[in-house]
Amino acid sequence: MTELTGVLAFLKSLARNNNRDWFEKNKSKYVVAKTEFEDFLAAFHGKLILFEEKLASLNPRKQGFRIYRDVRFSKDKSPYKVNMGAGFSANGKMDQEPGYYVHIQPNNQSFVAGGFYMPDAPNLAKIRQEIDYNSVSFGKILADKKFKKAFPKGLDSFDRLKTAPKGFEKDHPHLDWLKNKSFVVSHPFTDKEVADKKFAHKVAEVCKTMKPLNDFLLHAVA
Numbered sequence: 001m002t003e004l005t006g007v008l009a010f011l012k013s014l015a016r017n018n019n020r021d022w023f024e025k026n027k028s029k030y031v032v033a034k035t036e037f038e039d040f041l042a043a044f045h046g047k048l049i050l051f052e053e054k055l056a057s058l059n060p061r062k063q064g065f066r067i068y069r070d071v072r073f074s075k076d077k078s079p080y081k082v083n084m085g086a087g088f089s090a091n092g093k094m095d096q097e098p099g100y101y102v103h104i105q106p107n108n109q110s111f112v113a114g115g116f117y118m119p120d121a122p123n124l125a126k127i128r129q130e131i132d133y134n135s136v137s138f139g140k141i142l143a144d145k146k147f148k149k150a151f152p153k154g155l156d157s158f159d160r161l162k163t164a165p166k167g168f169e170k171d172h173p174h175l176d177w178l179k180n181k182s183f184v185v186s187h188p189f190t191d192k193e194v195a196d197k198k199f200a201h202k203v204a205e206v207c208k209t210m211k212p213l214n215d216f217l218l219h220a221v222a
Contacts, residue, residue: 003040003195003196003197003199004036004037004040004104004194004195004199005195006032006033006036007033007036007037007040007084007104007194008104008106008191008194008195009033010026010029010030010032010033011033011082011083011084011104011105011106012106012107013026013029014030014080014082015082015106018078018079018080018082019078019079020079023079023080030067033084034064034067034084037064037084037086037104038060038061038064040199040200041060041061041063041064041086041102042060042061043200044060044102044200044203044204045058045060045063045088046060047200047201047204048088048100048204048207050204051208051211052088052100052207052211054090055088055089055090058088058092060086060088063086063087063088063092063093064084064085064086065081065084065085065086065087065093066081067080067081067084068080068081069081082105082106083103083104083105083109084103084104084105085101085102085103085104086101086102087099087100087101087102088100088101088102090218094117096119096120096123097116097218097221098114098115098116098183098213098214098217098218098221099114099214100112100113100114100207100210100214101113101114101117102203104194106191107191108188108189108190108191109188110188110189110190110191110193110194111186111187111188111189112186112187112189112203112206112207113156113184113185113186113187114184114185114186114207114210114211114213114214115155115182115183115184115185115210115213115214115217116182116183116184116217116221117182117184118159118181118182119181119182119183119221123220123221124181126220126221127183127217127220127221128165128167128168128178129220130216130219130220131174131177131178131220132168132172132174132178134216135173135174135177137216138174138177138216139174141212141213141216142154142155142213144212146209147209147210147212147213150185150187150206150209150210151185151186151187151209151210153185154185155177155180155183155184155185156182156184156185156186157180158182159180159181159182160179160180160181161179161180161181162179163179164178164179165178165179183213183217185210185213187206189202189203
């Protein structure tokens with residue numbers, strides 16, 4: 001089993017010293033933390049593929065995202081992310097397909113998320129059409145007791161239209177779902193939970209709960 005105490009400690013230090021000089025002087029600490037994170041990803045992946053066989057061919061140690069920020073179009077010129085994240089989906093890291101995302105960040109800002117993040121126009125149209133055609137099935141997924149317990153807020157509402165999407169009436173019975181431009185759910189974790197040796201198991205259990213949503217979205221865009 002793995003724990004992420006070293007990752008949390010490194011990220012806390014990085015948040016206080018987000019500059020290249022400090023990072024280069026502490027590169028060895030980053031390497032240790034990165035290895036610890038990859039060990040966790042390997043443990044998590046081993047549990048994930050018990051119910052997501054199509055992800056078995058992924059190399060879990062390669063699923064992490066770079067810690068280096070793209071600052072070209074950002075007012076915040078901090079060179080490094082203050083979190084470690086990884087994505088797991090059929091073709092890689094959740095690029096235009098549903099999957100599972102793990103985010104580790106100190107001060108109780110860690111979470112696991114799943115679903116389809118920012119689908120392009122063709123995929124978004126397919127998802128909305130599938131929800132329109134199979135609203136009963138979609139509603140059952142969101143209303144499931146275990147699902148609601150893990151994701152009490154339901155679909156995250158960070159990315160939504162203000163009115164009905166093109167092709168749908170303003171009085172559509174499921175307009176609240178159709179307004180979404182991303183179809184994502186997330187579950188938070190405290191630092192104490194992240195540091196627990198059973199964390200990989202807990203994350204996998206949450207992902208198992210969100211699998212019906214991913215299956216629905218994958219069918220929609222297939």
